[in-house]
Amino acid sequence: MKIQQLQMLNALSETGTLLGAAEHLHRTQAAVSMALKKLEDEVGFPLFDREGYRLKLTAYGEQFLRQAREVLRQQQRLQSLTQQLRDGAEPVLRISYDHTCAPASLFEAMRAMQTRYPTTDLLLNGEAQLRSLRAIREGEADLALTPWLPVFRQHGDFETKLVRPFELLVTISPALVAKYGLPTQRRDLLDIPMLMPQNQDVGINLDRMIRMPGQQRIRVNDSIAQRELLVAGMGWGIVPGDIIGDELARGDLIRIDIPDFINQVHLEVHLVRSAERIAGPAAQIIWDYF
Known part of the structure; x- marks a missing residue:
């Protein structure tokens, strides 16, 4: 037959x-x-x-x-x-994203890639802190979405494209606001535990930046756990805006605006690839989207 x-x-x-x-x-x-x-x-x-x-x-x-x-x-x-x-299309396109960066900003570009190359499988892998850059450097990922500082170029030969600003927000739960009031000054936070990453690993030293001695700290090693602790009212925290957008919209968290509190942070979210390897056509579609 x-x-x-x-x-x-x-x-x-x-x-x-x-x-x-x-x-x-x-x-x-x-x-x-x-x-x-x-x-x-x-x-x-x-x-x-x-x-x-x-x-x-x-x-x-x-x-x-x-x-x-x-x-x-x-x-x-x-x-x-x-x-x-x-034609050289990849059988699998590997995308790594830092947990502090919501991957939703890639979705439209991914849809365009799927339309053009429907047989290319997508593999998305969330990483803690900046392991996404290491995955690019070691050839374990084709593209990465991650916070970016120019100093990171010393860790590998990277090409990058700006996706959006990286925003750190000071947030607190409604339960803590009901108990302590809405903080409007730095000293209003002294009696409330602070939730912070164990290792931010994006060129930021939060301890040095906020300089609030004597305050109790709860350290966690990933942003998801930090978000859950914030919502549970275990303390206030400085957290990437990408991972708490829904909680802010629902009112599960409240943004604290204290003048000149974290204005020293100037980061961006970039799409990153290796400059040493030729990108396949599927990866190139996502790259060109930005």
Whole structure:
């Protein structure tokens, strides 16, 4: 059984005549008729009822055609994959993102990539702190979404594109506001525990930056745990805006605005790739989006 026979069967079912199928397949009517007879001899049962003017599938023929069409769809996908691989498209595109950066900013670019290269699998991997850059440097990821400082170039040969500003917000839960009032000055925070990352690893020393001696600190090693502790009212914290947008919108957290409290932070979120490796076409679509 050959693909050409299944294509002929599909054309016959759609046109209903030997002449129509022959014109569609650019073959002679006699050749289509002979191919149909050969296929029916091979499967061992009639595929069409020939009594009327138009060919009509038998019950067996309808069931056979459903499976034949699935084979044709798979064959088309295989042809598409073959062409994409021949053109250099990646079978898998690996994207790493820092936990402090919401990956949603990549979604539209990813949709564009999927439209152009539907057989390229996407592998997204969230990393703590700046391990995303290490994944790029070591060839374990093709693209990374991460906070960026120019000093990071000393850790590898990177190319980057600006995605958006990286914003650190001071936040507190409504329960703590009810207990202590809404802080408006630095000293208002002294009696409330501070939630902070164990290692921010983005070129920021929060202890040195805020200089609030004597205050109790709760240190966590990832932003997700910090967010959950904030919502639970375990303390106030300085946290990336990307990971608490929904909580702020729902009122689960309240933003604290204290003049000149964290204005020393000037970071950006960048898309990063290695300058030493040639990007595949799927990765290039996402790169060009920005």
